[in-house]
């Protein structure tokens with residue numbers, strides 16, 4: 001295994017930056033993200049690097065006989081987008097995609113159509129539904145039984161923290177009214193105590209353990225398909241918040257076949273001694289000292305520029321929608337969520353990885369979970385005498401206001417998701433209702449982190465939300481849905497400027513992955529990762545950002561997406 005890793009490292013080594021200029025882009029309007037030279041007209045690419053960024057006159061001089069010349073005709077160019085938190089490989093090519101199936105009719109139609117077109121699949125699985133799809137926000141097996149009875153069906157909610165099974169799946173899993181809730185999970189039941197078919201958090205395993213795993217080629221096809229979509233959205237680098245041994249061969253294969261269209265930084269999972277989230281359990285058996293040794297080997301072997309390790313991921317709580325995000329004060333209607341870790345266990349595990357030089361990403365959504373994450377980071381820095389680890393709070397949707405000033409001095413990154421602030425039906429009808437008005441008024445308020453001077457790196461949490469950075473920027477800037485509701489924005493005092501959102505999707509993402517010296521801005525000597533857009537998003541009306549298009553995506557000097565319009 002070790003030998004194979006070494007060979008792959010050689011294959012993945014950065015191309016030697018030749019002096020020969022392969023391509024120049026002229027007559028652009030460039031936002032570089034580089035404070036020393038914030039704007040430019042032109043740039044030159046040699047190999048996988050930017051060898052010059054400057055004026056048309058300066059760059060034109062660098063062209064040699066066979067240099068390709070691209071006339072941008074005034075188009076807007078930015079550094080390649082970085083998504084700091086998503087989940088590749090994402091929805092399976094062999095599963096039903098329920099993202100955007102907002103009515104019960106559409107939800108059932110997609111499942112019925114998929115079952116019909118995949119007659120040989122033993123299980124029908126899928127993901128991406130939201131609570132607003134169901135009458136009274138109440139998912140139930142009867143909605144699945146109405147369309148598929150001959151095979152088991154299990155479809156997960158868009159956050160992955162809940163799922164619904166049909167009657168056939170419950171029978172295969174051997175679940176009945178006497179089955180008890182597992183630790184950190186709930187089997188939802190009706191008034192007479194029968195399972196409704198909905199499973200929350202770790203209870204999902206009761207069903208998922210019976211679903212046959214995907215084969216390697218299916219995973220590979222999913223990775224390829226979703227890389228294409230990501231490149232079309234302008235992404236050049238992503239941080240994968242859930243590395244799994246299962247999907248790893250797909251990336252190695254894509255690398256060896258020269259088919260990578262994104263730079264990946266992967267975070268394997270750490271788990272508490274007891275319990276843990278279902279998402280985590282799906283990925284990894286509990287932490288052992290062997291894991292640390294293996295994670296170190298991955299980190300020290302894969303150092304980029306395409307495949308890289310160096311961070312590890314833990315889950316401190318669930319989600320607001322499921323009322324499993326850990327809160328200091330109860331939700332409207334009761335309960336205050338489930339912290340998945342004991343503080344002491346968390347402190348010791350964080351300190352162990354911190355000492356070994358890892359960056360730690362802790363999923364923390366509720367104010368209590370965020371507080372616990374900051375306490376653990378503070379403990380590790382003090383105990384180990386370390387600094388500059390750039391530990392991160394993932395999501396950070398509802399920080400206690402008194403905790404905001406702790407981010408900057410601790411050097412903790414707010415890894416937030418721009419589209420979480422989209423006031424869609426789920427946010428308005430479910431999320432907002434369970435928090436009450438006071439907490440809702442500062443939920444997903446990215447401005448709070450900016451005002452506190454924290455480094456804020458934007459992501460999507462895809463497949464929870466689309467990984468389209470332009471939609472993310474639009475959301476952070478307007479706090480409206482792509483349809484323009486509510487007019488004026490949802491708690492508009494939390495809007496941020498376009499340039500701030502752009503930074504969070506470019507150079508702050510590079511910083512969050514320790515790559516600010518090689519990417520994140522259009523700067524001489526950095527990787528040639530850039531995007532050409534259909535409009536200058538800094539000057540158009542913010543409402544138009546949602547319909548702005550990516551025309552060209554370049555990663556490492558190569559086109560990974562080119563629109564027919566370009």
Ligand SMILES: [Zn+2]
Pocket residue numbers: 085086087241461
């Ligand atoms: Zn996530």
